[in-house]
Amino acid sequence: MLRCLWLRLSGAASVPGPGRASSRCSLLILCVSIRLCAASLGRSPWAEYYGTKSRYEVLSGVSVPGTDWLAPANCTVLQVNALIRHGTRYPTRKNVPRMVEIHQLIREQGDVGSSLVQALAGWHMWYNERMDGNLHPLGISEMVKLAKRLSARFPALFAVQSYKEKRLKFLTSSKHRCVNSTKSFIQGLESYLNLPDQEGGQWEVNDGLMRFFDHCEKFKNLVENNNTALHQVEIFKNGPEMERIMSNMAKKLGISPSAINANMVEATFYLCTYEFILKGVISPWCDLLEEEDVEVLEYLGDLKQYWKRSYGYKINGLSSYRLFQDLFQYMDQTIEESERNQSISHTAVLRFGHAETLLPVLTLMGYFKDDRPLLASNFEQQKHHIQELPPGQALV
Numbered sequence: 001m002l003r004c005l006w007l008r009l010s011g012a013a014s015v016p017g018p019g020r021a022s023s024r025c026s027l028l029i030l031c032v033s034i035r036l037c038a039a040s041l042g043r044s045p046w047a048e049y050y051g052t053k054s055r056y057e058v059l060s061g062v063s064v065p066g067t068d069w070l071a072p073a074n075c076t077v078l079q080v081n082a083l084i085r086h087g088t089r090y091p092t093r094k095n096v097p098r099m100v101e102i103h104q105l106i107r108e109q110g111d112v113g114s115s116l117v118q119a120l121a122g123w124h125m126w127y128n129e130r131m132d133g134n135l136h137p138l139g140i141s142e143m144v145k146l147a148k149r150l151s152a153r154f155p156a157l158f159a160v161q162s163y164k165e166k167r168l169k170f171l172t173s174s175k176h177r178c179v180n181s182t183k184s185f186i187q188g189l190e191s192y193l194n195l196p197d198q199e200g201g202q203w204e205v206n207d208g209l210m211r212f213f214d215h216c217e218k219f220k221n222l223v224e225n226n227n228t229a230l231h232q233v234e235i236f237k238n239g240p241e242m243e244r245i246m247s248n249m250a251k252k253l254g255i256s257p258s259a260i261n262a263n264m265v266e267a268t269f270y271l272c273t274y275e276f277i278l279k280g281v282i283s284p285w286c287d288l289l290e291e292e293d294v295e296v297l298e299y300l301g302d303l304k305q306y307w308k309r310s311y312g313y314k315i316n317g318l319s320s321y322r323l324f325q326d327l328f329q330y331m332d333q334t335i336e337e338s339e340r341n342q343s344i345s346h347t348a349v350l351r352f353g354h355a356e357t358l359l360p361v362l363t364l365m366g367y368f369k370d371d372r373p374l375l376a377s378n379f380e381q382q383k384h385h386i387q388e389l390p391p392g393q394a395l396v
Contacts, residue, residue, distance in 0.1 A: 079334045080150065080157055080348045081327060085358055086173075086181040087139025090131035091274055098267035099127055105264070111254025119284040127274070135180040136278055143181045147188030150348075157347040160193050163201075167345065170203035172352040173210035179203075182352045209323045210353040213360070216319040223313055232312075233303045235376035237262040241296045249288050269297045295383050299374075306374040309359040317363035323351075324364050 091099070103125050110117035151158040162168055168189075172182040186201035208215055213224070223229045236242065245265050250257040268288050275283035289297075306312045330349045337344050351357075362368060374382060 077154060077157065078338055078344055079330070079346065080154055080350070081330055082349070083327065083351045083353065083358060083361060084181070085355055086135065086177040086352060087142040087184070088136045088277060089133045089139055089177045090136055090278070091127055091270065092133040093129045095267065095270055096127050096129045096131070098263045099271055100125060102264040102267050105255070105259060106253060109255045109259060114254055116284060116287055117253055123284065133175070133177050135177040135184070138278065139177070139181060140184045143184035144188030144191070147185045148192045151189055151192045158189065158193070160195065162347045163189070163193060163195070166202065168348045168350070169346050170201065170350050170352070171206050171210060172203050173354060173357070174205045174207050175354070178210065178352045178354065179205070185350065185352070209326055210351060210357055212323055213319055213356055216315070219315050219319040222315050223308060229313070230304065230307050232307055232374070232376045233300070236300055236303055236379070239376055241379055242300070245289070245293045245296060248290070248293065252288055266297065266300070269294065296379070299379050299383055303374050303376070305359060309356055310363045311369055311373070317360050320360035320364050323357070324361055
């Protein structure tokens with residue numbers, strides 16, 4: 001679900017009434033990804049637990065944006081100022097070896113008399129490290145559609161003249177999935193504007209803003225390179241909830257529980273997830289897990305993000321301060337230009353980054369803060385908390 005905050009820039013919006021004229025006010029749109037939940041659980045196994053690997057349209061169940069993008073009648077929209085996560089991608093390099101490991105274990109040690117083991121052993125391992133998080137064709141389509149939806153909703157801001165005058169600004173992380181998301185968005189925009197002869201638009205790679213976490217020394221020292229920063233995560237990975245999952249998986253496969261580790265359990269969930277997201281199939285990998293197992297794995301993912309990117313440490317949110325400033329500096333500039341009756345320099349500022357880009361910004365803004373911290377010891381109390389992880393194509 002996506003909600004828009006309408007930010008009044010100038011004037012006071014009067015309430016229409018007898019003898020009272022309604023004044024016009026100017027607005028900027030700050031779009032925030034709020035709660036992402038499955039519209040139909042029958043569409044996929046446990047879609048509500050896919051977290052950062054979710055496809056936005058599968059979760060929202062409707063095209064985005066919704067009717068809440070419509071501005072109040074007495075307001076003029078001046079700028080779309082957005083932070084967008086890249087589209088649906090392939091698995092990253094670090095996860096593929098774990099997938100290979102669990103697949104190989106099943107082929108070598110699984111109970112050959114089990115129909116589930118036979119299905120998994122015969123499954124073709126098509127993931128490889130060369131994919132390394134590349135943008136999937138679905139991600140390309142998502143970005144093209146997003147560009148067309150925004151253009152249709154805000155035609156004055158995404159006009160041909162504004163595009164040709166470079167009043168639409170595009171910023172991206174240097175990672176290929178972000179650059180390709182930017183290019184796909186621009187292609188969708190050019191297609192909608194009927195500009196087939198353009199050279200693909202212009203964008204700026206700015207890792208200082210879009211990958212600020214690589215440039216914040218305090219964050220790297222206190223969190224990224226600190227072996228104890230994810231202590232709660234390690235406790236949970238070795239706790240009774242994960243041990244139960246490993247035991248149940250081992251029983252289904254007919255192998256020793258000692259042969260399965262937490263990384264293999266996570267890899268199993270990723271295989272279930274990616275098979276549905278990327279190929280649209282309900283894989284036999286999903287049969288190794290029960291819904292209560294997936295709740296545990298969702299919580300494990302939330303723990304990681306909480307302590308590494310969100311409220312676990314104050315520096316997580318503060319590390320995004322430069323990007324936070326950039327967002328509001330463009331708003332301030334637009335306010336000033338509007339109040340002076342000047343032409344708006346940028347009718348749209350669109351930034352393409354990562355989940356790791358969005359989460360610290362949302363944290364700095366104070367969104368989605370639970371009453372109690374996420375700990376390895378309070379899974380039962382927190383397992384039904386609202387999921388906060390942004391899917392592919394999430395926006396701020």
